[in-house]
Amino acid sequence: MRHEDKLPVLLQTAQGDRHQTTARPVAPAWRAGTDANRGRRQGRGRAGVAADAVALPAGGLSRDPLARRITALHFPTLAMDRYLRHRDRQGNRVPDDLPLALAVDGPHGPVLHATNRAARLAGMRLGERVVDMRALCPDLQVEFADIAGDRAMLARLMLWCRRWCPWTAPDGDTGLVMDSTGSDHLWGGETAMLRDIEEKFSLMGLSCDLAIAPTHGAAWALSRHGGLREICQGPELAQRMAPLPVAALRLMPDTVLLLHRLGLKTVGDLAAVPRRALARRFARAALPQNPLMRLDQMMGRLAEPVQSPDDPPRFAVQSRLPEPVSDPEPHLPAMARDLCAGLAAEGMGARRVTLHLYRTDGEVAALSVATARASRAADHLLRLFEGRLERLDPGFGFDLIILEASVVERLDMVQTRIDGHVDSETELARLIDRLSARFGADHITRPAPKDSHIPERRERWQSAMAPAAGAPGTSRSPRPLRLLDPPEEIRVLYAVPDGPPVQFTWRRLPHKVTRFAGPERIAPEWWADRPTARLRDYYRIETQHGRRYWLFREGLADDGRGGAPRWFLHGVFA
């Protein structure tokens, strides 16, 4: 990453000489963004200029209702594209000729939600039941769709689309809408802008239908039912809309069916019906069932501004140094204090803090630390960077430092105790943060119990950064204090093949079994194991030295799942 790539993101930054000036008020200067006051009206959402136009009194300025330019984006295969991209990244690419479908739960079993090209060619239709489609195409591969993940991706794409124009909003589950009035000339006109958008999305592996029209309704209709990258101007709007089907009016399927039964197949048919008759028929209908209101929205007689959500708050402090430094550490305390003051003003706490260091030769180093609980304690956040800055290669020195809270969470004020101690949960979370920053979050773990009888599956150790799992259920039969992972194979002498061991050799030492308890039989889990998995007979034994171990025999002598059973040592008792 070069300077030029990163800098335009931070539009407003702190002053270059901020570390020379001492008493500087903690003003919104910490905050990167176009509008320092935006935080004040957070949550209200940003309506485009069109919203103000609606609010104007009717007798005031007369505005052309078709003067705006709305761009509609439609991702017809968003779920499938995202799944294919995910498989591609895992290095497990789906072959082009394999029919693949994503399914969601329907009232009578799973139904198809998305299909790939091979499945479409094989005649798979969306909304049909998986069992019916399997009958048509037996080698159809079905995976479950991730609806919430698709929605989250669309929300991220919406923010990313603000590179073309500032007002973007989600539009249903597979679409986006942008108010691109006055921004197309930055991209060389509307045609060039649409080409650019389509190209950027196809580089991401997403197919996309686009259209520009004076109203949201018309742009929606053209992107779904119109031609390729269609652009519609205000004067020709009614003429262009007339041949489109009534389904292009964003109506519920039952209303579309009703209009079809009435003989109204196209928008033109509907527009030709006297307005009063339609108003009488659909007087009480809600907006998605009301063809008259939808038609008015499409033709610009009813305003429909793009309600663009706020940018998520971004917390970053930047320090531009007059001279390159090789050790950024002395600058960090003041920056961390500023960052935490900014977080406190918004009632937020950082879950992840990233330090970007820009070298004079253009290289950028990034260090990231995570916290188990949201925090805005400057000294705690700084301690997490301890010992990690030394490993950076300063080259000819760093001349720009950015400290950013890259993941933030709501964090309310808490009452501290009168003796100045922080509460125990916070103290424990801070300890976990410090250990994770040094050893990696995967190495600080808590047990997460699972419902399983297989001992090694019963306890999974998950990162302590995640919230603590529930208490493990107690086992009725005794379990060892330690488990060997994986179990170690031993050589065993036994009196009868299915009986307890008499003597065994483990780690080259012979052990004589003096007492034993068992066997305790644990059958394989047929829903998770391979069909050849064998059962285990566990014995709790004591050796002649007084040590107690947990042994198991894998399989029975003639269970038909392999040769002679093998023996393993799996655990150690107190």
Add this chain to the structure above:
Amino acid sequence: MRCAPPPTRTAADLLSDRATDPATTAEAPTLSEVFVENASDGGPLGFLLAQIDPAGGPVLWISDRVSRHEAGRLCIAGLPRPLEVIAVDVNRPLDVLWAMEQGLGCGVLGAVVGEVWGEAPQLDFTATKRLALRAEAHGVAAWLIRRAAQPNLSAARKRWRVASLAALPDPDDSRAPGAPLWRAELFRSRWGAPGDWVARTTAQGRLHLDHRVEAEAAAPRTGQG
């Protein structure tokens, strides 16, 4: 009006306390070392867990790579009393010491347990003294489990050598091992007299030192096994 937080106790404070009141300091949380005679023996672990009170708070369990590989991982289902455990998996003995020191600074923990394999040159008198003072200053018990190691110079206040003994008979099954017994040898103690005991757990899961083992009487007992 502001209330200043009570200052953390310095080493000098602790030493003066100890001089005035030796009875309570013997019970106060401190650094103890447990030497495991046979690396695969689980008895010392049971001996240690019997002395950790689950009500004290979560336990930070730090182990180095060789210990995890040779002696296995902790199994929560097998703990004698339900205990909240935070496991820290590190590679080197030095990292075990660093993590222990961080954990001992956190007063909400019930105990900090570190497992070190072999003779670690970093685990010298200075390092153990740091751990001991920190454990006493914050009131968090620290335990070092030493496997495949010789008891060299150390500042641990109590140094145990623990091995499993043949278990008590199971009341329901004459062929099965029952409640475990351990032989615990306290070979160095700062405040109490050293000794050699047969140890077991009580019904509540606490440690109970049963009776002393005389040097000559111990030999046939372990041999008989």
